[in-house]
Amino acid sequence: MIDTTLHVTETIFAFALVVLLVFILKKKNIVSTGDLKKYSKLMTMGVLPAVIFLQLSQNPVHLHQFILVLIMFISGVCCMAITWITGKFMRLKKETLGMLIITSTFGSSALIGYPLIKFAFPSNMPAMTNAILISELGVGVPIFTLCPIVASYYGSGSSGFKAIISTFVNYLKSPIFISIIAGIIFSQFQAIVKNPFLEPFWSALRMVNGMLTVIACLILGLQLKFNSFRRILPLFIVSAIIQMGIQPFFTSLGADIMHVGLLDKQVLILISAMPSAVLGTVFATQYHCDSETASELVFLNIMVGLIGIPLVYYSIFH
Numbered sequence: 001m002i003d004t005t006l007h008v009t010e011t012i013f014a015f016a017l018v019v020l021l022v023f024i025l026k027k028k029n030i031v032s033t034g035d036l037k038k039y040s041k042l043m044t045m046g047v048l049p050a051v052i053f054l055q056l057s058q059n060p061v062h063l064h065q066f067i068l069v070l071i072m073f074i075s076g077v078c079c080m081a082i083t084w085i086t087g088k089f090m091r092l093k094k095e096t097l098g099m100l101i102i103t104s105t106f107g108s109s110a111l112i113g114y115p116l117i118k119f120a121f122p123s124n125m126p127a128m129t130n131a132i133l134i135s136e137l138g139v140g141v142p143i144f145t146l147c148p149i150v151a152s153y154y155g156s157g158s159s160g161f162k163a164i165i166s167t168f169v170n171y172l173k174s175p176i177f178i179s180i181i182a183g184i185i186f187s188q189f190q191a192i193v194k195n196p197f198l199e200p201f202w203s204a205l206r207m208v209n210g211m212l213t214v215i216a217c218l219i220l221g222l223q224l225k226f227n228s229f230r231r232i233l234p235l236f237i238v239s240a241i242i243q244m245g246i247q248p249f250f251t252s253l254g255a256d257i258m259h260v261g262l263l264d265k266q267v268l269i270l271i272s273a274m275p276s277a278v279l280g281t282v283f284a285t286q287y288h289c290d291s292e293t294a295s296e297l298v299f300l301n302i303m304v305g306l307i308g309i310p311l312v313y314y315s316i317f318h
Contacts, residue, residue, distance in 0.1 A: 098284075102150050113271045130267050151286070220295050223285065224296065240300075243301060
């Protein structure tokens with residue numbers, strides 16, 4: 001666990017350094033917040049659909065592995081409900097409540113979770129396969145489906161059942177949803193996916209995949225302001241507790257109820273303990289859902305992950 005702790009610490013620090021670099025470049029007027037909306041649209045309309053299709057199409061899902069995905073999905077939805085109740089109790093304004101929901105539930109499973117699993121379970125393909133499935137379906141699909149719907153609903157100023165239906169219908173026509181369906185369908189035809197004539201196509205998608213973290217850091221760095229830490233402290237405490245406390249507890253409980261094996265449970269706990277997903281900031285920006293506060297919460301949660309992730313793992317397995 002020492003090697004795992006060291007690597008995840010290095011990963012989080014590296015990510016934070018890139019975000020801070022963008023923040024400095026913004027202060028020097030080398031990059032501008034005026035282009036923030038363009039970067040956000042590039043992410044949601046181009047980069048994300050390509051990444052989703054690449055990951056889902058090349059990692060076919062088997063029925064017996066759906067139990068892990070289901071545990072992660074249910075725990076995330078439960079945390080969304082808890083966040084909503086807490087936000088209502090705090091009497092948050094609509095945009096802030098929506099922002100808190102999307103930044104306090106599904107974490108950075110791919111950005112930090114993949115390297116963490118790789119180093120925690122070296123040369124263990126079942127562990128990495130489960131991590132990908134849990135990440136892409138149990139975490140990724142809700143991020144790409146529920147989070148845009150929540151962000152659009154709370155950030156658009158509209159309300160009521162018709163607004164929810166309208167938001168959902170618009171999502172069904174979006175490149176993100178289309179890429180999810182296409183990726184799942186292609187995953188069932190691995191003979192086609194692995195055809196050597198298609199390798200240039202997959203290589204191109206892998207290049208786009210490499211852009212994901214950079215653009216996410218760019219968006220987060222451009223959005224950072226930190227006008228008042230005291231102002232966001234209550235939101236930060238709620239977000240961190242739910243993200244790195246309550247959700248790992250739910251996944252651990254679900255794993256015990258479903259008699260999941262030790263290795264699968266370890267992967268579940270580590271993925272569920274990831275800090276806030278950077279994509280929450282992207283969706284908050286895209287749908288005008290208190291994106292400035294979202295960027296601050298995401299960045300602070302990532303830094304807390306330096307201590308929080310190892311503590312969660314030790315508290316459950318020791």
